[in-house]
Amino acid sequence: MPAPEYSFLDDVNKSFDKAAQLTNWDKGILQQIKACNSVYRMRFPIKRDNGTIEVIEAYRVQHSQHKSPCKGGIRFSEFVNQDEVMALASLMTYKCAIVNVPFGGAKGGIKINPKNYSVYELEKITRRYTSELIKKNFIGPGIDVPAPDYGTGEKEMSWIADTYLSLRPGEIDALGCVTGKPVSQGGVRGRKEATGLGVFFGIREVCNMPEVMDKIKLPLGIEGKKVVVQGLGNVGYHTAKFFREHDAKVIALAEYEGAIYNADGLNEEDVFQHRNKTKSILNFPGATNITNTADALELECDILIPAALENVINAENAPRIKAKIVGEAANGPCTPDADEIFAKKGIVCVPDMYLNAGGVTVSYFEWLKNLSHVRYGRLEKRFTENLNAHILSQIEELSGKKVSELERNFIHHGPEEVDLVHSGLEETMITSTREIIDVWHSNPAITDMRTAAFVSAINKVATTYVELGIFP
Incomplete structure (x- = not known):
């Protein structure tokens, strides 16, 4: 008998149903939230x-x-x-x-x-x-x-x-x-790297939470963490870039043709250029080839970032995952069966439904920019620079000391559009991570971060329906 065909929608609905049981909303409201309207x-x-x-x-x-x-x-x-x-x-x-x-x-x-x-x-x-x-x-x-x-x-x-x-x-x-x-x-600066940067901000916030890191027995912070990234597209590339720039060690990169490993770390830009020239990431100087790209998911590491395809971690290979944190940069890389296995193994899976929200968050900023018809930073940049310069000159005059040229330039700097976009994205990811963790820790019946995220989403959408008067 052939195996049943995989359904991504069924997996999403299973996760929804699991979380819905942990809420107090009427079944009719839950059915409306779950259904595709058009x-x-x-x-x-x-x-x-x-x-x-x-x-x-x-x-x-x-x-x-x-x-x-x-x-x-x-x-x-x-x-x-x-x-x-x-x-x-x-x-x-x-x-x-x-x-x-x-x-x-x-x-x-x-x-x-x-x-x-x-x-x-x-x-x-x-x-x-x-x-x-x-x-x-x-x-x-x-x-x-x-x-x-x-x-x-x-x-x-x-x-x-x-x-x-x-x-x-x-x-x-x-x-x-x-x-x-x-x-x-009419686009906004910072959109290209937004999803990868959002993934980094989300994982960084998880790594800065003592209550989470104590459970998985990892030290606080990103620094020194061993990271494996599957996928070198826009999201995977920028995720690897931001982890490397903040002193994590990207030990493996995987693509459909295979994967490469270097215990001392890889530079994503060098690998990207190598792939452009040779049409493959394999045979990258100083790295070891991994012929089967799926094997890269099972490497010993602290953080695993599947940033390519759906359904790459499932009931079959989840028991062999050795990472302590799995960050879903792609849509649907882990199945509900994998979630159950991760929960038993004590692996924290940071779910796609919020972790890769950097793209839609910055898209929201772009939409607002289009409606307002003004570039971010245009109104306040010079005012902020002039104000900062005046404050600094007063401090130097009163203290009799001069700051370095590097610090002077940093203090003088007024926000460009990309600065404001990155700042807004950072605030969004930090706030969302804390909200999900609070939901997770406030309910002993919630066993994983994905369920906590679904509970948070259901509560917010249901509240909107009630406030609109659709379900009095």
């Missing part, structure tokens, strides 16, 4: 460069409108299906609730391998997809705001924005219809 499945033709016609399959799912607009990325992948998009949309609802971003959850997907299409073909697909969303009122700054995801980036978001502007002339907030745009088209 699913748009579409087919449309495009003409390939060789003259043939191809029918494209695509989706947009709006999981919840408890807050508007809905928010979620668009992925280009040959593995896109309705189950996956619904699962990702539901995670977006819970993610936004946990990090206190006022959006409902949504997600989109186009079932293509972008490597098999020319840039012109991808532009046609993206623009047609956008026009289909506009027809059904599935996109707009107050309705549903897409963003980049797997297989998409600034280029695709700029096509979406341009298509929307052309079909909605005169709409003053039109640039707020999508986030992840180039800075020149």
Whole structure:
């Protein structure tokens, strides 16, 4: 008898149901929170460069409108299906609730391998997809705001924005219809590294909590921790970068073609350049090759960061995981079965539904920037610099001492947009981590951090429904 097909949506719902039992909300409210409100499945033709016609399959799912607009990325992948998009949309609802971003959850997907299409073909697909969303009122700054995801980036978001502007002339907030745009088209500085930086901030806060670190018998702080990162895409690259820059040791990096290991640490930029030249991370100078990329997940380390695929840690390999902390930078890398095994082994799994929320948090900042029509820092930068310079000169005059040039420049510095974005992201991740840990420790029945995160999300969404008067 063949094994049952894996369902990402089933896994998300299992985690939801487990947490829902630990709340006091009415079953009707819980059913409404769990359900996907709207699913748009579409087919449309495009003409390939060789003259043939191809029918494209695509989706947009709006999981919840408890807050508007809905928010979620668009992925280009040959593995896109309705189950996956619904699962990702539901995670977006819970993610936004946990990090206190006022959006409902949504997600989109186009079932293509972008490597098999020319840039012109991808532009046609993206623009047609956008026009289909506009027809059904599935996109707009107050309705549903897409963003980049797997297989998409600034280029695709700029096509979406341009298509929307052309079909909605005169709409003053039109640039707020999508986030992840180039800075020149209303994007925000700091967006590219946001998810990886958010992962770092979240794990760093966990590592600074004595009550957590005592349980897993690790010293406080990031410094000196051995880290393994699976995936060298945008998220994995920046996660590895920030850990390395803060004195952790990235001992292994894994990609689909294999993995490399160096006990003394790896520099992600050097590995990235090596891969660009050779088309593989294998045979990196000074590193040992690991032929089977899945074996990298089972290395002896302090922190494991799966930053690539869904379902990579499950009931089969979870017993062999040796990390003390698993940080889910990807969406759904660990199954509910893996969570149960981790809880028994005393491994702390920091869940994706908030840990990789750096992208949506900074997307929120970009959306606000588009609605306000002013760059962050433009109003206060010079005022802050002048004020700091005056305060410093008074202190030097009264004390009779001069500060070093390095410190002077630091004190004088007024916040640029990227400074404010990073600061806002840091505040978001620290606050969210503390909220989840408080929920975890306040209820003895909660055995893992994912359940605590779901309980926190359910409470926030349910409270919104009640306050709206939908469920008196």
